[in-house]
C-alpha cells in the first residue's frame with residue numbers, strides 16, 4: 001500500500017510517501033518526505049528514526065540545466081552533489097539506509113539500465129513511481145552515463161552481519177537454491193560472493209537489507225517487471241516472506257570485494 005500526501009513544513013511543500021507492506025505477520029514500514037526546497041543547495045534536513053527517513057531534496061536544481069559544467073571541483077557529477085546525495089550519499093553509500101539502495105560499486109551498465117527503466121517507466125514499482133521517475137527524468141542521457149560511471153567506481157558498501165542465524169539460512173538458498181520448488185541458486189547469476197556479473201546481473205554484496213527485501217517482494221508481487229525474461233519474478237514468486245528476510249540478511253553480510 002502506498003499513500004501519498006502533502007504537508008507544509010517550514011514554508012516548503014513536502015510530499016509524504018508512506019509504504020506499508022504486510023505479509024506473514026511481518027510489517028515493513030517506511031516514510032519518506034521529499035519535495036522541492038526553497039534553497040537550491042539545502043541538505044538533508046532530518047535524519048532517520050529507526051524505520052522512518054525524512055529528507056528534503058532540492059528537486060528543481062537537477063532540472064535547472066543552468067550549469068555549464070557537469071562536475072564540481074572534486075569531480076563529483078553535478079546531479080550527484082545537488083540531488084542524488086540526499087538519499088544515496090555523496091559516494092553512493094546511502095546515509096539513512098532503509099529503502100535507499102547503496103549505489104557504490106554497482107556495475108555501470110546495470111545502473112544505466114535502471115535509470116533508463118525509470119525514465120521510460122518500465123520499472124514501475126511503488127517507490128520507483130513515487131521517487132525515482134522524477135529523479136531520473138531530470139537527467140540527460142549523458143548525465144545518466146556520467147552518474148553511473150561515477151557510482152560504479154566508488155568503494156562498495158561494507159558487509160554487515162546483522163543476524164548470523166538468519167544469514168545461515170539465507171546462505172543455503174543463495175548457494176543451493178530450493179530444488180523441489182525449482183528455485184535456482186542465486187549465486188548462479190549473482191556470483192558466489194554477490195559480486196554480480198555485468199552487464200545484466202547486479203552486484204548484491206553488502207546491499208541494504210530493507211532494500212533487497214523490498215525488491216524481492218516487488219518481484220514476487222509482480223510490481224517490479226523490468227527483469228529480463230521475468231527471471232526475478234519467477235525466482236521471487238517461489239520464496240516465502242521469511243526466506244526473503246533470510247536472503248536479504250545473507251546478502252548484507254557478503255563482503256564481495258571491490259569491482260576490478
Ligand code: HEC
Pocket residue numbers: 034055057062079080083084085086087088099100101103106111114115125127128129131132135136139147202214
Ligand atoms: C528522495 C530520495 C532519492 C533521491 C534524491 C534519489 N534517489 Fe535513487 N532511489 C531512491 C529509492 C527509494 C530507490 C529504490 C526505488 C525502488 O524501490 O524501485 C532508488 C533507486 C535508485 C536506483 C536503482 C538501484 C538498483 O540497485 O536497482 C538508481 C540507479 C538510482 N536510484 C539513482 C539515483 C540517481 C542517479 C539520483 C540523482 C539524480 C537519485 N537516485 C536520487 C531514492 C532516491
Ligand code: HEC
Pocket residue numbers: 101113173174184185186187188189190200201202204212215216226227228231232235247
Ligand atoms: C537466472 C539468473 C538469476 C538468478 C538465478 C537470480 N537472479 Fe536476481 N537478478 C537477475 C537479474 C538479471 C537481475 C536484474 C533485473 C533488472 O535488470 O532490473 C536481478 C536482480 C535482483 C535484485 C535487484 C537488485 C537491485 O539492485 O535492485 C535482487 C535483490 C536479486 N536479484 C536477488 C536475487 C536472489 C536473492 C536470488 C536467489 C533466490 C536471485 N536474485 C536469483 C538474475 C538472477
